[in-house]
Each structure stands twice: as C-alpha cells, then as structure tokens.
Amino acid sequence: MSEFAGARVLVTGGSGFIGRRLVATLLAEGAEVVVADLNAHPDPEVRSVVGDLRDPGVRGEAVSAGLDGVVHLAAVTSVLRSVEDPAGTYEVNVAATAGLLELAREREVPRFTLASTNAVTGDVGSAPITEWQALRPLTPYGATKAAGEMLLSAYSGVYGMQACALRFANVYGQGMGHKDSFVPRLMRAAAEGAGVQVYGDGTQLRDYVHVDDIVQAVQVAWRTGHNGPLVVGSGRSVSVNELIEAAREVTGAPIPVEHVAAKQGEMPAVVLDTSLAKTLGYEPRHDLTTGLPTVWPDFAPGGVEGQA
Numbered sequence: 001m002s003e004f005a006g007a008r009v010l011v012t013g014g015s016g017f018i019g020r021r022l023v024a025t026l027l028a029e030g031a032e033v034v035v036a037d038l039n040a041h042p043d044p045e046v047r048s049v050v051g052d053l054r055d056p057g058v059r060g061e062a063v064s065a066g067l068d069g070v071v072h073l074a075a076v077t078s079v080l081r082s083v084e085d086p087a088g089t090y091e092v093n094v095a096a097t098a099g100l101l102e103l104a105r106e107r108e109v110p111r112f113t114l115a116s117t118n119a120v121t122g123d124v125g126s127a128p129i130t131e132w133q134a135l136r137p138l139t140p141y142g143a144t145k146a147a148g149e150m151l152l153s154a155y156s157g158v159y160g161m162q163a164c165a166l167r168f169a170n171v172y173g174q175g176m177g178h179k180d181s182f183v184p185r186l187m188r189a190a191a192e193g194a195g196v197q198v199y200g201d202g203t204q205l206r207d208y209v210h211v212d213d214i215v216q217a218v219q220v221a222w223r224t225g226h227n228g229p230l231v232v233g234s235g236r237s238v239s240v241n242e243l244i245e246a247a248r249e250v251t252g253a254p255i256p257v258e259h260v261a262a263k264q265g266e267m268p269a270v271v272l273d274t275s276l277a278k279t280l281g282y283e284p285r286h287d288l289t290t291g292l293p294t295v296w297p298d299f300a301p302g303g304v305e306g307q308a
C-alpha cells in the first residue's frame, strides 16, 4: 500500500506545473489533499484554499491541525523576476515559508518538504553538485531558497520536524504551457516555426529532470523521512545543443538557433551528484528521449495550448 494512503497533505502551489502533477499522484495513491494557491486547482473536487500565502489568514486556513505533512511548492519561481524584485521575492519565498513552518510547528504537523533548487550552491565550476557544498547563491531566487533551507534546518534541529529540501534541477514535462524556461521556449518555437536564442555556443551542460521523477522524489522524501537537502535531477547532464537536437527530433521542426553573447553568471556546467537520493530509493525513469514527447502535446498546433 502507498505511504500516502489516507495521509492528509497540504500542497502549496498545487495549481502550478509541478503541483498539479504531484496532486494527481497523491490523489491516485489515496491521500487527502488540500491545495493552497493564488489560483484554484483546476479539478473542482480538490479542496483549494485560494489566496496569497503572504497573508497570515490564508496560511492559517491552509495549515490545519491534523495534517500529516506540507509540500511547499508555492514561490516566485522566475530568476529574472527575482532580480527585478528581490524584496518581493523575499516576502513570498522566505517570509511566507517562515510563516508556514511556524504554523506547522504550532499545529504539530510532522513533515515539511520544500521545493528548493540546485542554484543554492552557485558556481562550483565543473565539479558535481552534492548536498554538502557551501551555499553561495548568485541570484535573489537562489538566495531565498537557501534561506528557506536554513529555516527548515532549524525547525528540524530544534522541534524535530521532518524537514527536507529537495533541490530540483531544470524540471520539464506535461503541463508547462505557462512556463518560460528553455524547454517550453523550444516547444513554442517549434509550434510557431520560429527559432530560439542560445547564450554562448550551447556546449554548457544542464540537468533536465522530468516532472514525474520530481514527484517520485517527493514520495521518497516522505517515505524515508530524510532530513536536510537532497539533490534531485536526472543524474545525466546534456549540453543545450543536445537538448535542441532532441527537441527537433520530437517536434519535427527545424528550430533554428541564434547564438548570442553568454549572460554574466552563465554557468559552464551543471552536473548533479544524485547518489544520496539514489541510496534512499530514488531512481529517475525518464531521459529526454522518453520525457520530451510528454511536453510536445501541450504546444503542438491543435494540442492543448493550441486549443486554448
């Protein structure tokens, strides 16, 4: 039987890209799910607390006594937006997280899982990123996630909360029509017969992880009771050029590329060491060959986005 059968779980950001996929899995496994988000969950059967988690009243309604755990996904997720509005990003990603943790403590919620990012470590050269490197985030987004991780560490250390920060790689998969990361940009370009801009020569390495493997990592964190950070990725980095080639194969579109000057702070390589997650039972099931075809239908002419 699934560890989620009968469990009461609050998923903040449950109406977003990763959240919708997670909520569907939790429901299928017999969990009782409450979503807290700016937008109601598209399935009216799912109980939604609709509002801004910066508002203590919204947090108070969301974190009810009797919950078995919180999966905290709601955030300012755009690095660019965090650069434009660092103070606003702090309010959502740090202050609201602190408020949720405090309510979880007061209401004796035993588990708290935070969606963090591998960007908390900043530039480590071409060394594989592990859980144990110093945190040197290079953007307000990375800094606010690092701050969230520190808060979790304290609530675990002092109050015995099972608190895990999952450091996601670049996530892709079905349901990302509203996102502006590189995979949806490629899909949009393919659908529109357009091209994409690539910073530098495209040889920079990145780890692209499928949303279903992210959902699996949340399950692993819950099942094992892991405390602290956990690096979550596909475990295999590919170059941006390889990703573009894979997108061309899946979409059948030429997707021409314009190389532009690399942005300052553009990292030459992101290589993830996922061995700790693997010792806990995490086994990514997707690579780009199986994963990218799940993204294209949302963008393909006549597909879900095309019909909107």
Ligand SMILES: NC(=O)c1ccc[n+]([C@@H]2O[C@H](COP(=O)([O-])OP(=O)(O)OC[C@H]3O[C@@H](n4cnc5c(N)ncnc54)[C@H](O)[C@@H]3O)[C@@H](O)[C@H]2O)c1
Pocket: 012, 013, 014, 015, 016, 017, 018, 019, 036, 037, 038, 039, 051, 052, 053, 054, 072, 073, 074, 075, 076, 077, 092, 115, 116, 117, 118, 167, 168, 169, 170, 171, 172, 181
């Ligand atoms: N997608 C990725 O590649 C990736 C990588 C690393 C980490 N993450 C983290 O994973 C989490 C989920 O990301 P996603 O890609 O599903 O993003 P998303 O933007 O699709 O979903 C985020 C959800 O949070 C909600 N939200 C934002 N601010 C809120 C607020 N103040 N109050 C209530 N709800 C609010 C939004 O309405 C949205 O539904 C985020 O914490 C993000 O930082 C994502």
